[in-house]
Amino acid sequence: MFSGYSFADLTSIFVMQGFAGLSLFAVFVLMSLGLAIIFGQMGVINMAHGEFMILGAYVTWLTGRFFSSHLPALFGGYFFVAIVLAFICSALLGALVEKVLIRHLYKRPLDTLLATWGLSLILQxxxxxxxxxxxxxxxxxxxxxxxxxFADNIDIPINGVFVLALTLVITCITGWIIYRSAWGIKVRAVVLNRPMASAVGINTSRVDNRTFALGCGIAGIAGSAFTMIGSTGPTAGQQYIVDTFLVVVFGGAQSLLGTLASAFSISQSQSTLEFFLSGSMAKVITLLIVVGILLLRPQGLFASRIRRQE
Structure with missing residues:
Protein backbone atom coordinates (compact mmCIF):
# COMPACT_ATOMS: atom_id res chain seq x y z
CA MET A 1 0.00 0.00 0.00
CA PHE A 2 2.92 2.34 0.73
CA SER A 3 5.19 1.12 -2.06
CA GLY A 4 6.33 3.77 -4.50
CA TYR A 5 6.23 6.58 -1.91
CA SER A 6 9.28 8.16 -0.35
CA PHE A 7 9.42 9.01 3.34
CA ALA A 8 8.91 12.71 2.53
CA ASP A 9 5.91 11.88 0.34
CA LEU A 10 4.33 9.75 3.05
CA THR A 11 4.91 12.49 5.62
CA SER A 12 3.18 15.05 3.41
CA ILE A 13 0.33 12.63 2.66
CA PHE A 14 -0.28 11.82 6.31
CA VAL A 15 -0.23 15.51 7.28
CA MET A 16 -2.59 16.55 4.49
CA GLN A 17 -4.96 13.62 5.02
CA GLY A 18 -4.74 14.19 8.75
CA PHE A 19 -5.98 17.73 8.34
CA ALA A 20 -8.65 16.57 5.89
CA GLY A 21 -9.64 14.10 8.59
CA LEU A 22 -9.89 17.00 11.06
CA SER A 23 -12.52 18.63 8.84
CA LEU A 24 -14.47 15.36 8.85
CA PHE A 25 -13.79 15.12 12.60
CA ALA A 26 -15.44 18.52 13.09
CA VAL A 27 -18.65 17.40 11.37
CA PHE A 28 -18.60 14.07 13.24
CA VAL A 29 -18.17 15.85 16.58
CA LEU A 30 -20.99 18.32 16.02
CA MET A 31 -23.31 15.61 14.75
CA SER A 32 -22.32 13.20 17.51
CA LEU A 33 -22.65 15.78 20.28
CA GLY A 34 -26.29 16.29 19.39
CA LEU A 35 -26.91 12.57 19.00
CA ALA A 36 -25.06 11.74 22.22
CA ILE A 37 -27.31 14.16 24.10
CA ILE A 38 -30.47 12.66 22.60
CA PHE A 39 -29.43 9.00 22.62
CA GLY A 40 -27.18 9.01 25.65
CA GLN A 41 -29.26 11.24 27.92
CA MET A 42 -32.76 10.30 26.72
CA GLY A 43 -32.36 6.82 25.23
CA VAL A 44 -34.06 7.91 21.97
CA ILE A 45 -32.78 6.48 18.69
CA ASN A 46 -33.20 9.45 16.35
CA MET A 47 -32.79 8.21 12.79
CA ALA A 48 -33.83 11.66 11.50
CA HIS A 49 -30.78 13.32 13.04
CA GLY A 50 -29.14 13.67 9.63
CA GLU A 51 -32.16 15.59 8.34
CA PHE A 52 -31.82 18.11 11.16
CA MET A 53 -28.23 18.58 10.00
CA ILE A 54 -29.39 19.16 6.44
CA LEU A 55 -31.96 21.67 7.67
CA GLY A 56 -29.08 23.66 9.13
CA ALA A 57 -27.22 23.35 5.82
CA TYR A 58 -30.19 24.65 3.83
CA VAL A 59 -30.67 27.52 6.29
CA THR A 60 -27.00 28.42 5.75
CA TRP A 61 -27.45 28.31 1.99
CA LEU A 62 -30.60 30.48 2.14
CA THR A 63 -28.89 32.97 4.45
CA GLY A 64 -25.96 33.26 2.06
CA ARG A 65 -28.30 33.90 -0.87
CA PHE A 66 -30.22 36.53 1.12
CA PHE A 67 -27.07 38.41 2.09
CA SER A 68 -25.71 38.15 -1.44
CA SER A 69 -28.89 39.63 -2.92
CA HIS A 70 -29.98 42.16 -0.29
CA LEU A 71 -26.97 42.88 1.96
CA PRO A 72 -23.88 42.42 -0.22
CA ALA A 73 -21.85 44.82 1.92
CA LEU A 74 -22.30 42.49 4.90
CA PHE A 75 -21.75 39.24 3.00
CA GLY A 76 -18.41 38.69 4.72
CA GLY A 77 -20.15 38.05 8.05
CA TYR A 78 -23.21 36.16 6.88
CA PHE A 79 -21.88 32.81 8.08
CA PHE A 80 -22.07 33.84 11.73
CA VAL A 81 -25.72 34.81 11.25
CA ALA A 82 -26.32 31.53 9.41
CA ILE A 83 -24.93 29.49 12.32
CA VAL A 84 -27.32 31.14 14.78
CA LEU A 85 -30.29 30.74 12.45
CA ALA A 86 -29.40 27.10 11.73
CA PHE A 87 -29.34 26.35 15.45
CA ILE A 88 -32.66 28.13 16.09
CA CYS A 89 -34.51 26.52 13.18
CA SER A 90 -33.26 23.01 13.94
CA ALA A 91 -33.91 23.41 17.67
CA LEU A 92 -37.47 24.67 17.10
CA LEU A 93 -38.23 21.78 14.75
CA GLY A 94 -36.71 19.39 17.30
CA ALA A 95 -38.86 20.81 20.10
CA LEU A 96 -41.96 20.39 17.92
CA VAL A 97 -41.05 16.81 16.97
CA GLU A 98 -40.42 15.88 20.61
CA LYS A 99 -43.74 17.32 21.71
CA VAL A 100 -45.82 15.83 18.91
CA LEU A 101 -44.07 12.49 18.31
CA ILE A 102 -41.19 11.46 20.57
CA ARG A 103 -42.91 12.23 23.89
CA HIS A 104 -45.39 9.41 23.29
CA LEU A 105 -42.69 6.82 22.52
CA TYR A 106 -40.34 6.96 25.52
CA LYS A 107 -39.21 3.54 26.78
CA ARG A 108 -40.12 2.11 23.35
CA PRO A 109 -36.78 2.23 21.50
CA LEU A 110 -37.90 0.17 18.52
CA ASP A 111 -40.90 2.43 18.02
CA THR A 112 -38.76 5.57 18.21
CA LEU A 113 -36.40 4.06 15.65
CA LEU A 114 -39.23 3.35 13.20
CA ALA A 115 -41.00 6.66 13.85
CA THR A 116 -37.87 8.77 13.36
CA TRP A 117 -36.93 6.77 10.28
CA GLY A 118 -40.34 7.64 8.84
CA LEU A 119 -39.78 11.25 9.88
CA SER A 120 -36.45 11.29 8.03
CA LEU A 121 -38.19 10.17 4.82
CA ILE A 122 -40.84 12.86 5.26
CA LEU A 123 -38.22 15.56 5.81
CA GLN A 124 -36.24 14.38 2.79
CA PHE A 150 2.41 25.22 6.11
CA ALA A 151 5.32 23.54 4.31
CA ASP A 152 6.30 22.15 0.93
CA ASN A 153 3.33 20.24 -0.52
CA ILE A 154 1.27 21.02 2.60
CA ASP A 155 -1.49 23.63 2.40
CA ILE A 156 -4.11 24.07 5.12
CA PRO A 157 -7.45 25.54 3.93
CA ILE A 158 -8.69 28.53 5.91
CA ASN A 159 -12.29 27.31 5.98
CA GLY A 160 -11.07 24.08 7.58
CA VAL A 161 -9.39 26.07 10.34
CA PHE A 162 -12.64 27.99 10.87
CA VAL A 163 -14.66 24.76 11.12
CA LEU A 164 -12.24 23.41 13.73
CA ALA A 165 -12.47 26.64 15.75
CA LEU A 166 -16.27 26.49 15.53
CA THR A 167 -16.25 22.88 16.72
CA LEU A 168 -14.04 23.76 19.68
CA VAL A 169 -16.34 26.60 20.73
CA ILE A 170 -19.54 24.53 20.42
CA THR A 171 -17.97 21.60 22.28
CA CYS A 172 -16.91 23.84 25.17
CA ILE A 173 -20.36 25.47 25.35
CA THR A 174 -22.07 22.06 25.29
CA GLY A 175 -19.78 20.74 28.02
CA TRP A 176 -20.51 23.79 30.17
CA ILE A 177 -24.26 23.41 29.65
CA ILE A 178 -24.29 19.72 30.58
CA TYR A 179 -21.79 19.75 33.45
CA ARG A 180 -21.84 23.28 34.88
CA SER A 181 -25.21 24.95 34.29
CA ALA A 182 -28.29 24.62 36.48
CA TRP A 183 -30.23 23.15 33.58
CA GLY A 184 -27.49 20.56 33.00
CA ILE A 185 -27.84 19.46 36.63
CA LYS A 186 -31.54 18.88 35.99
CA VAL A 187 -30.75 16.86 32.86
CA ARG A 188 -28.33 14.61 34.72
CA ALA A 189 -30.79 14.26 37.60
CA VAL A 190 -33.49 13.06 35.19
CA VAL A 191 -31.03 10.60 33.63
CA LEU A 192 -30.02 9.25 37.04
CA ASN A 193 -33.48 8.86 38.54
CA ARG A 194 -36.51 10.26 36.72
CA PRO A 195 -39.13 9.57 39.46
CA MET A 196 -36.96 11.17 42.14
CA ALA A 197 -36.18 14.17 39.91
CA SER A 198 -39.90 14.66 39.35
CA ALA A 199 -40.56 14.31 43.08
CA VAL A 200 -38.19 17.17 43.94
CA GLY A 201 -39.94 19.52 41.52
CA ILE A 202 -38.07 19.11 38.23
CA ASN A 203 -40.36 19.35 35.23
CA THR A 204 -39.10 16.24 33.44
CA SER A 205 -41.25 16.82 30.35
CA ARG A 206 -39.74 20.27 29.88
CA VAL A 207 -36.23 18.88 30.42
CA ASP A 208 -36.86 16.20 27.79
CA ASN A 209 -38.19 18.74 25.30
CA ARG A 210 -35.29 21.15 25.73
CA THR A 211 -32.74 18.34 25.67
CA PHE A 212 -34.09 17.04 22.38
CA ALA A 213 -34.19 20.59 21.00
CA LEU A 214 -30.57 21.21 22.05
CA GLY A 215 -29.39 18.02 20.35
CA CYS A 216 -31.22 18.92 17.15
CA GLY A 217 -29.92 22.49 17.30
CA ILE A 218 -26.32 21.26 17.49
CA ALA A 219 -27.06 19.07 14.46
CA GLY A 220 -28.16 22.26 12.68
CA ILE A 221 -24.79 23.84 13.46
CA ALA A 222 -23.16 20.69 12.08
CA GLY A 223 -25.10 21.37 8.89
CA SER A 224 -23.55 24.83 8.66
CA ALA A 225 -20.09 23.29 9.05
CA PHE A 226 -20.98 20.60 6.52
CA THR A 227 -21.57 23.20 3.79
CA MET A 228 -17.84 23.97 3.83
CA ILE A 229 -16.74 20.44 2.95
CA GLY A 230 -19.60 19.17 0.80
CA SER A 231 -22.68 20.11 -1.19
CA THR A 232 -26.15 19.96 0.32
CA GLY A 233 -28.90 17.71 -0.99
CA PRO A 234 -32.16 16.23 0.35
CA THR A 235 -30.54 12.87 1.18
CA ALA A 236 -27.06 14.07 2.21
CA GLY A 237 -27.82 13.57 5.90
CA GLN A 238 -28.21 9.82 5.50
CA GLN A 239 -24.57 9.58 4.41
CA TYR A 240 -23.48 10.57 7.92
CA ILE A 241 -26.09 9.03 10.22
CA VAL A 242 -24.45 5.57 10.36
CA ASP A 243 -21.01 7.04 11.05
CA THR A 244 -22.51 9.30 13.71
CA PHE A 245 -24.14 6.40 15.55
CA LEU A 246 -20.87 4.52 15.24
CA VAL A 247 -19.02 7.44 16.87
CA VAL A 248 -21.52 7.65 19.75
CA VAL A 249 -21.57 3.91 20.47
CA PHE A 250 -17.80 3.52 20.11
CA GLY A 251 -17.09 6.45 22.42
CA GLY A 252 -19.70 5.59 25.04
CA ALA A 253 -23.29 6.76 24.76
CA GLN A 254 -23.19 9.13 27.75
CA SER A 255 -19.62 10.40 27.50
CA LEU A 256 -18.76 13.68 25.75
CA LEU A 257 -15.06 12.90 26.11
CA GLY A 258 -15.64 9.50 24.54
CA THR A 259 -17.50 11.16 21.68
CA LEU A 260 -14.50 13.41 20.97
CA ALA A 261 -11.98 10.55 21.11
CA SER A 262 -14.15 8.29 18.97
CA ALA A 263 -14.83 10.98 16.35
CA PHE A 264 -11.11 11.76 16.09
CA SER A 265 -10.00 8.15 15.68
CA ILE A 266 -12.70 7.23 13.17
CA SER A 267 -12.30 10.37 11.05
CA GLN A 268 -8.52 10.07 10.93
CA SER A 269 -8.58 6.40 9.98
CA GLN A 270 -11.15 6.95 7.24
CA SER A 271 -9.37 9.98 5.80
CA THR A 272 -5.97 8.28 5.70
CA LEU A 273 -7.22 4.97 4.31
CA GLU A 274 -9.28 6.72 1.62
CA PHE A 275 -6.08 8.08 0.07
CA PHE A 276 -4.53 4.62 -0.39
CA LEU A 277 -7.75 2.62 -0.86
CA SER A 278 -11.27 3.28 -2.14
CA GLY A 279 -13.76 5.12 0.04
CA SER A 280 -15.88 2.01 0.54
CA MET A 281 -12.88 -0.11 1.56
CA ALA A 282 -11.78 2.59 4.01
CA LYS A 283 -15.20 2.48 5.66
CA VAL A 284 -15.17 -1.33 5.76
CA ILE A 285 -11.75 -1.50 7.41
CA THR A 286 -12.67 1.23 9.90
CA LEU A 287 -15.90 -0.56 10.75
CA LEU A 288 -14.11 -3.89 11.26
CA ILE A 289 -11.60 -2.26 13.61
CA VAL A 290 -14.36 -0.58 15.63
CA VAL A 291 -16.41 -3.79 15.83
CA GLY A 292 -13.33 -5.69 16.99
CA ILE A 293 -12.68 -3.16 19.77
CA LEU A 294 -16.35 -3.19 20.81
CA LEU A 295 -16.22 -6.98 21.11
CA LEU A 296 -13.47 -6.52 23.70
CA ARG A 297 -14.99 -3.41 25.28
CA PRO A 298 -18.76 -3.35 24.57
CA GLN A 299 -19.35 -0.33 26.85
CA GLY A 300 -17.30 1.88 24.53
CA LEU A 301 -14.06 3.78 25.03
CA PHE A 302 -15.34 5.84 27.96
CA ALA A 303 -18.13 4.09 29.84
CA SER A 304 -20.41 6.27 31.94
CA ARG A 305 -20.61 5.50 35.62
CA ILE A 306 -24.19 6.69 35.78
CA ARG A 307 -26.57 3.84 36.42
CA ARG A 308 -30.16 4.33 35.36
CA GLN A 309 -32.81 3.64 37.97
CA GLU A 310 -36.43 3.13 37.08
Whole structure:
Protein backbone atom coordinates (compact mmCIF):
# COMPACT_ATOMS: atom_id res chain seq x y z
CA MET A 1 0.00 0.00 0.00
CA PHE A 2 2.92 2.34 0.73
CA SER A 3 5.19 1.12 -2.06
CA GLY A 4 6.33 3.77 -4.50
CA TYR A 5 6.23 6.58 -1.91
CA SER A 6 9.28 8.16 -0.35
CA PHE A 7 9.42 9.01 3.34
CA ALA A 8 8.91 12.71 2.53
CA ASP A 9 5.91 11.88 0.34
CA LEU A 10 4.33 9.75 3.05
CA THR A 11 4.91 12.49 5.62
CA SER A 12 3.18 15.05 3.41
CA ILE A 13 0.33 12.63 2.66
CA PHE A 14 -0.28 11.82 6.31
CA VAL A 15 -0.23 15.51 7.28
CA MET A 16 -2.59 16.55 4.49
CA GLN A 17 -4.96 13.62 5.02
CA GLY A 18 -4.74 14.19 8.75
CA PHE A 19 -5.98 17.73 8.34
CA ALA A 20 -8.65 16.57 5.89
CA GLY A 21 -9.64 14.10 8.59
CA LEU A 22 -9.89 17.00 11.06
CA SER A 23 -12.52 18.63 8.84
CA LEU A 24 -14.47 15.36 8.85
CA PHE A 25 -13.79 15.12 12.60
CA ALA A 26 -15.44 18.52 13.09
CA VAL A 27 -18.65 17.40 11.37
CA PHE A 28 -18.60 14.07 13.24
CA VAL A 29 -18.17 15.85 16.58
CA LEU A 30 -20.99 18.32 16.02
CA MET A 31 -23.31 15.61 14.75
CA SER A 32 -22.32 13.20 17.51
CA LEU A 33 -22.65 15.78 20.28
CA GLY A 34 -26.29 16.29 19.39
CA LEU A 35 -26.91 12.57 19.00
CA ALA A 36 -25.06 11.74 22.22
CA ILE A 37 -27.31 14.16 24.10
CA ILE A 38 -30.47 12.66 22.60
CA PHE A 39 -29.43 9.00 22.62
CA GLY A 40 -27.18 9.01 25.65
CA GLN A 41 -29.26 11.24 27.92
CA MET A 42 -32.76 10.30 26.72
CA GLY A 43 -32.36 6.82 25.23
CA VAL A 44 -34.06 7.91 21.97
CA ILE A 45 -32.78 6.48 18.69
CA ASN A 46 -33.20 9.45 16.35
CA MET A 47 -32.79 8.21 12.79
CA ALA A 48 -33.83 11.66 11.50
CA HIS A 49 -30.78 13.32 13.04
CA GLY A 50 -29.14 13.67 9.63
CA GLU A 51 -32.16 15.59 8.34
CA PHE A 52 -31.82 18.11 11.16
CA MET A 53 -28.23 18.58 10.00
CA ILE A 54 -29.39 19.16 6.44
CA LEU A 55 -31.96 21.67 7.67
CA GLY A 56 -29.08 23.66 9.13
CA ALA A 57 -27.22 23.35 5.82
CA TYR A 58 -30.19 24.65 3.83
CA VAL A 59 -30.67 27.52 6.29
CA THR A 60 -27.00 28.42 5.75
CA TRP A 61 -27.45 28.31 1.99
CA LEU A 62 -30.60 30.48 2.14
CA THR A 63 -28.89 32.97 4.45
CA GLY A 64 -25.96 33.26 2.06
CA ARG A 65 -28.30 33.90 -0.87
CA PHE A 66 -30.22 36.53 1.12
CA PHE A 67 -27.07 38.41 2.09
CA SER A 68 -25.71 38.15 -1.44
CA SER A 69 -28.89 39.63 -2.92
CA HIS A 70 -29.98 42.16 -0.29
CA LEU A 71 -26.97 42.88 1.96
CA PRO A 72 -23.88 42.42 -0.22
CA ALA A 73 -21.85 44.82 1.92
CA LEU A 74 -22.30 42.49 4.90
CA PHE A 75 -21.75 39.24 3.00
CA GLY A 76 -18.41 38.69 4.72
CA GLY A 77 -20.15 38.05 8.05
CA TYR A 78 -23.21 36.16 6.88
CA PHE A 79 -21.88 32.81 8.08
CA PHE A 80 -22.07 33.84 11.73
CA VAL A 81 -25.72 34.81 11.25
CA ALA A 82 -26.32 31.53 9.41
CA ILE A 83 -24.93 29.49 12.32
CA VAL A 84 -27.32 31.14 14.78
CA LEU A 85 -30.29 30.74 12.45
CA ALA A 86 -29.40 27.10 11.73
CA PHE A 87 -29.34 26.35 15.45
CA ILE A 88 -32.66 28.13 16.09
CA CYS A 89 -34.51 26.52 13.18
CA SER A 90 -33.26 23.01 13.94
CA ALA A 91 -33.91 23.41 17.67
CA LEU A 92 -37.47 24.67 17.10
CA LEU A 93 -38.23 21.78 14.75
CA GLY A 94 -36.71 19.39 17.30
CA ALA A 95 -38.86 20.81 20.10
CA LEU A 96 -41.96 20.39 17.92
CA VAL A 97 -41.05 16.81 16.97
CA GLU A 98 -40.42 15.88 20.61
CA LYS A 99 -43.74 17.32 21.71
CA VAL A 100 -45.82 15.83 18.91
CA LEU A 101 -44.07 12.49 18.31
CA ILE A 102 -41.19 11.46 20.57
CA ARG A 103 -42.91 12.23 23.89
CA HIS A 104 -45.39 9.41 23.29
CA LEU A 105 -42.69 6.82 22.52
CA TYR A 106 -40.34 6.96 25.52
CA LYS A 107 -39.21 3.54 26.78
CA ARG A 108 -40.12 2.11 23.35
CA PRO A 109 -36.78 2.23 21.50
CA LEU A 110 -37.90 0.17 18.52
CA ASP A 111 -40.90 2.43 18.02
CA THR A 112 -38.76 5.57 18.21
CA LEU A 113 -36.40 4.06 15.65
CA LEU A 114 -39.23 3.35 13.20
CA ALA A 115 -41.00 6.66 13.85
CA THR A 116 -37.87 8.77 13.36
CA TRP A 117 -36.93 6.77 10.28
CA GLY A 118 -40.34 7.64 8.84
CA LEU A 119 -39.78 11.25 9.88
CA SER A 120 -36.45 11.29 8.03
CA LEU A 121 -38.19 10.17 4.82
CA ILE A 122 -40.84 12.86 5.26
CA LEU A 123 -38.22 15.56 5.81
CA GLN A 124 -36.24 14.38 2.79
CA UNK A 125 -39.33 14.73 0.61
CA UNK A 126 -40.05 18.16 2.08
CA UNK A 127 -36.53 19.31 1.22
CA UNK A 128 -36.86 17.84 -2.26
CA UNK A 129 -40.15 19.69 -2.81
CA UNK A 130 -38.90 23.00 -1.40
CA UNK A 131 -35.34 23.13 -2.71
CA UNK A 132 -35.33 20.66 -5.58
CA UNK A 133 -33.57 17.29 -5.96
CA UNK A 134 -30.21 18.72 -6.99
CA UNK A 135 -27.43 19.45 -4.56
CA UNK A 136 -26.58 23.07 -3.78
CA UNK A 137 -23.40 24.70 -2.51
CA UNK A 138 -22.81 27.85 -0.50
CA UNK A 139 -20.65 30.77 -1.57
CA UNK A 140 -17.98 31.42 1.03
CA UNK A 141 -16.81 34.93 1.95
CA UNK A 142 -13.45 35.99 0.55
CA UNK A 143 -11.74 35.81 3.94
CA UNK A 144 -12.58 32.10 4.17
CA UNK A 145 -11.06 31.27 0.80
CA UNK A 146 -7.49 30.21 0.21
CA UNK A 147 -5.10 28.32 2.44
CA UNK A 148 -2.11 28.63 4.72
CA UNK A 149 1.15 27.38 3.24
CA PHE A 150 2.41 25.22 6.11
CA ALA A 151 5.32 23.54 4.31
CA ASP A 152 6.30 22.15 0.93
CA ASN A 153 3.33 20.24 -0.52
CA ILE A 154 1.27 21.02 2.60
CA ASP A 155 -1.49 23.63 2.40
CA ILE A 156 -4.11 24.07 5.12
CA PRO A 157 -7.45 25.54 3.93
CA ILE A 158 -8.69 28.53 5.91
CA ASN A 159 -12.29 27.31 5.98
CA GLY A 160 -11.07 24.08 7.58
CA VAL A 161 -9.39 26.07 10.34
CA PHE A 162 -12.64 27.99 10.87
CA VAL A 163 -14.66 24.76 11.12
CA LEU A 164 -12.24 23.41 13.73
CA ALA A 165 -12.47 26.64 15.75
CA LEU A 166 -16.27 26.49 15.53
CA THR A 167 -16.25 22.88 16.72
CA LEU A 168 -14.04 23.76 19.68
CA VAL A 169 -16.34 26.60 20.73
CA ILE A 170 -19.54 24.53 20.42
CA THR A 171 -17.97 21.60 22.28
CA CYS A 172 -16.91 23.84 25.17
CA ILE A 173 -20.36 25.47 25.35
CA THR A 174 -22.07 22.06 25.29
CA GLY A 175 -19.78 20.74 28.02
CA TRP A 176 -20.51 23.79 30.17
CA ILE A 177 -24.26 23.41 29.65
CA ILE A 178 -24.29 19.72 30.58
CA TYR A 179 -21.79 19.75 33.45
CA ARG A 180 -21.84 23.28 34.88
CA SER A 181 -25.21 24.95 34.29
CA ALA A 182 -28.29 24.62 36.48
CA TRP A 183 -30.23 23.15 33.58
CA GLY A 184 -27.49 20.56 33.00
CA ILE A 185 -27.84 19.46 36.63
CA LYS A 186 -31.54 18.88 35.99
CA VAL A 187 -30.75 16.86 32.86
CA ARG A 188 -28.33 14.61 34.72
CA ALA A 189 -30.79 14.26 37.60
CA VAL A 190 -33.49 13.06 35.19
CA VAL A 191 -31.03 10.60 33.63
CA LEU A 192 -30.02 9.25 37.04
CA ASN A 193 -33.48 8.86 38.54
CA ARG A 194 -36.51 10.26 36.72
CA PRO A 195 -39.13 9.57 39.46
CA MET A 196 -36.96 11.17 42.14
CA ALA A 197 -36.18 14.17 39.91
CA SER A 198 -39.90 14.66 39.35
CA ALA A 199 -40.56 14.31 43.08
CA VAL A 200 -38.19 17.17 43.94
CA GLY A 201 -39.94 19.52 41.52
CA ILE A 202 -38.07 19.11 38.23
CA ASN A 203 -40.36 19.35 35.23
CA THR A 204 -39.10 16.24 33.44
CA SER A 205 -41.25 16.82 30.35
CA ARG A 206 -39.74 20.27 29.88
CA VAL A 207 -36.23 18.88 30.42
CA ASP A 208 -36.86 16.20 27.79
CA ASN A 209 -38.19 18.74 25.30
CA ARG A 210 -35.29 21.15 25.73
CA THR A 211 -32.74 18.34 25.67
CA PHE A 212 -34.09 17.04 22.38
CA ALA A 213 -34.19 20.59 21.00
CA LEU A 214 -30.57 21.21 22.05
CA GLY A 215 -29.39 18.02 20.35
CA CYS A 216 -31.22 18.92 17.15
CA GLY A 217 -29.92 22.49 17.30
CA ILE A 218 -26.32 21.26 17.49
CA ALA A 219 -27.06 19.07 14.46
CA GLY A 220 -28.16 22.26 12.68
CA ILE A 221 -24.79 23.84 13.46
CA ALA A 222 -23.16 20.69 12.08
CA GLY A 223 -25.10 21.37 8.89
CA SER A 224 -23.55 24.83 8.66
CA ALA A 225 -20.09 23.29 9.05
CA PHE A 226 -20.98 20.60 6.52
CA THR A 227 -21.57 23.20 3.79
CA MET A 228 -17.84 23.97 3.83
CA ILE A 229 -16.74 20.44 2.95
CA GLY A 230 -19.60 19.17 0.80
CA SER A 231 -22.68 20.11 -1.19
CA THR A 232 -26.15 19.96 0.32
CA GLY A 233 -28.90 17.71 -0.99
CA PRO A 234 -32.16 16.23 0.35
CA THR A 235 -30.54 12.87 1.18
CA ALA A 236 -27.06 14.07 2.21
CA GLY A 237 -27.82 13.57 5.90
CA GLN A 238 -28.21 9.82 5.50
CA GLN A 239 -24.57 9.58 4.41
CA TYR A 240 -23.48 10.57 7.92
CA ILE A 241 -26.09 9.03 10.22
CA VAL A 242 -24.45 5.57 10.36
CA ASP A 243 -21.01 7.04 11.05
CA THR A 244 -22.51 9.30 13.71
CA PHE A 245 -24.14 6.40 15.55
CA LEU A 246 -20.87 4.52 15.24
CA VAL A 247 -19.02 7.44 16.87
CA VAL A 248 -21.52 7.65 19.75
CA VAL A 249 -21.57 3.91 20.47
CA PHE A 250 -17.80 3.52 20.11
CA GLY A 251 -17.09 6.45 22.42
CA GLY A 252 -19.70 5.59 25.04
CA ALA A 253 -23.29 6.76 24.76
CA GLN A 254 -23.19 9.13 27.75
CA SER A 255 -19.62 10.40 27.50
CA LEU A 256 -18.76 13.68 25.75
CA LEU A 257 -15.06 12.90 26.11
CA GLY A 258 -15.64 9.50 24.54
CA THR A 259 -17.50 11.16 21.68
CA LEU A 260 -14.50 13.41 20.97
CA ALA A 261 -11.98 10.55 21.11
CA SER A 262 -14.15 8.29 18.97
CA ALA A 263 -14.83 10.98 16.35
CA PHE A 264 -11.11 11.76 16.09
CA SER A 265 -10.00 8.15 15.68
CA ILE A 266 -12.70 7.23 13.17
CA SER A 267 -12.30 10.37 11.05
CA GLN A 268 -8.52 10.07 10.93
CA SER A 269 -8.58 6.40 9.98
CA GLN A 270 -11.15 6.95 7.24
CA SER A 271 -9.37 9.98 5.80
CA THR A 272 -5.97 8.28 5.70
CA LEU A 273 -7.22 4.97 4.31
CA GLU A 274 -9.28 6.72 1.62
CA PHE A 275 -6.08 8.08 0.07
CA PHE A 276 -4.53 4.62 -0.39
CA LEU A 277 -7.75 2.62 -0.86
CA SER A 278 -11.27 3.28 -2.14
CA GLY A 279 -13.76 5.12 0.04
CA SER A 280 -15.88 2.01 0.54
CA MET A 281 -12.88 -0.11 1.56
CA ALA A 282 -11.78 2.59 4.01
CA LYS A 283 -15.20 2.48 5.66
CA VAL A 284 -15.17 -1.33 5.76
CA ILE A 285 -11.75 -1.50 7.41
CA THR A 286 -12.67 1.23 9.90
CA LEU A 287 -15.90 -0.56 10.75
CA LEU A 288 -14.11 -3.89 11.26
CA ILE A 289 -11.60 -2.26 13.61
CA VAL A 290 -14.36 -0.58 15.63
CA VAL A 291 -16.41 -3.79 15.83
CA GLY A 292 -13.33 -5.69 16.99
CA ILE A 293 -12.68 -3.16 19.77
CA LEU A 294 -16.35 -3.19 20.81
CA LEU A 295 -16.22 -6.98 21.11
CA LEU A 296 -13.47 -6.52 23.70
CA ARG A 297 -14.99 -3.41 25.28
CA PRO A 298 -18.76 -3.35 24.57
CA GLN A 299 -19.35 -0.33 26.85
CA GLY A 300 -17.30 1.88 24.53
CA LEU A 301 -14.06 3.78 25.03
CA PHE A 302 -15.34 5.84 27.96
CA ALA A 303 -18.13 4.09 29.84
CA SER A 304 -20.41 6.27 31.94
CA ARG A 305 -20.61 5.50 35.62
CA ILE A 306 -24.19 6.69 35.78
CA ARG A 307 -26.57 3.84 36.42
CA ARG A 308 -30.16 4.33 35.36
CA GLN A 309 -32.81 3.64 37.97
CA GLU A 310 -36.43 3.13 37.08
Missing amino acids: QCYRSLFGPREVGVDLPDWMMGSYH
